[in-house]
Amino acid sequence: MDCRSPAALLAEACAAAGRPSTGAELIRAGENTLWRLPGQVVVRIGRPGQTAVAVRELTVARWLRAHRVPAVRPLADPPEPIVVHGRPVTFWHELPPHRHATAPELAAALRRLHQLPPPEAELGTIDPFVRLAARIDGAATLDAPQRAWLHGRLAELRTAWTELDHSAQPLTVVHGDAWGGNLAVTAAAAYLLDFERTALGPPAWDLTSTAVAHDSFGSLTAPGYAAFCAAYGADVTEWSGYPVFRAIRELRLALYALQQAATTPDRHRAQAHYRLACLRGEHGPRPWRWTALD
Template sequence: MEASRTLLARACALAGVGAAGATLIRAGENVLWRLPGGLVARIGREGQTAAAARELAVARWLARCGVPAVRPLERVPGPVAPDGRPVTFWEELPPHRPGTPAELAPLLRRLHGLPVPDLPLGRLDPFVRLPERIDGAVTLDGEQRDWLRERLAGLRAAWADRPAGPPEAVLHGDAWGGNLAVTSGTHYLLDFERTSLGPPGWDLTGTAVGHETFGLVPADEYAAFCAAYGADVRDLPDYPLLRDVRELRVTCFALQQAAADPGRYAAPARHRLACLRGERGPRPWGWTAVG
């Protein structure tokens, strides 16, 4: 963490923010540091400065719309990027816990109902990074890799020809309970790294797959999620496609994790692949969280 701390100090100096006494909150693809004065610094991945700037723009737009979400530090208008890694600064939230599906749903409904802003959001690409993850999956044999490539190609074609559905909306892009902070008074949306324009059902499919595929969201919690949103994504004609793409994404993520730590993740990655290939019977497949 010393390299991250050094980068943090440089970013804080560029932004005019104090870094003395910074404490680590979380280290992953993005690194979060708690700073004095009720602030949080978020260090992004190298080369993601434009994405970090978009996150700030989305958060400020949500503030203008009155949607409760994590707020950027206004006196630092954009990301600073020492060594090519963007650093953004945010107001620290009060003590909080992750949200439940029923707590997340009303904010998703509110987000999806907003007019599309004049921001460079781009459109949802549900296949981003999947070819690289398939190519880099060292635990696959040649036949398995070919099967995944064919599966990806088939889903790409189906996505291009998918039936018309509700109008495009602003998507959160990574809608799950960990990206909702529930305090004693307010629920706050977090993490707009994957925000884009696309079919609203994409934001709902994660919870549906958690129920239908993973078996981790109990039936009563899923029913409460649907009631709070006002619809069940499984009733949409393109839900099977949304589900299949989401299942492929989480399988490829498991394969990426298995390449880095085979002892821990190779078995669940193999299980997910076998399920997709019809070798483990009907859903739910009892998938466990990876990473």
């Protein structure tokens, strides 16, 4: 295991890029670590072994710029990720002050994204199950029966995904993690960001994130969801495959909470295990009123 501090990794990456790290401010430390450098530059340090993902993020950002779609913009130099102790490091122009997008703003951005011709570079197809088995195995607050149930549920949903008629929806470029926090709205424009999961896939995958906010959790009102559907031009909940997409999205969000509970149980264990209990039918029908993790 690499025990270097985030600051040490940043200093080494900046040195390799010929850029000073003095005066850097930590923005967020998590699976990916973000730093702000003087001169309105943001440094993104990815997870170990994720260099291909970082390359794809740069590819998608440049492809969007070529189509005049507002998106976070990587620096021209270095043109590729710098790999420091197995972790890819990329450098980006900082966005101006911004807020999260509203549901209609997100819908408009997704509609435009889904209409674009795919880039020539290979993006691969969406994998809605990426890292889920590892999250189950790494969830330290689970007991053996809970872990077994989750692995069984994951297997069921893999089968259900495979059996869907995906030909009913032509593949497009999908964001992969389409929620309001990944569309930064400034005074001038709405910028797409965080392309870690961007790939070719059914547009319904992007739309499901907002649908479950209304359908599963009640965090988006009925008028708010209606406005989202009107701005996009479709309601994903009317599609026969939606319940499968919804169930996968719910599982992903529950396992993310369990992952957080493994490192900060005092803050996240209660919410993580409430989400698990909901999936197991112990808190009645939807909506379940899950709360956001801090």
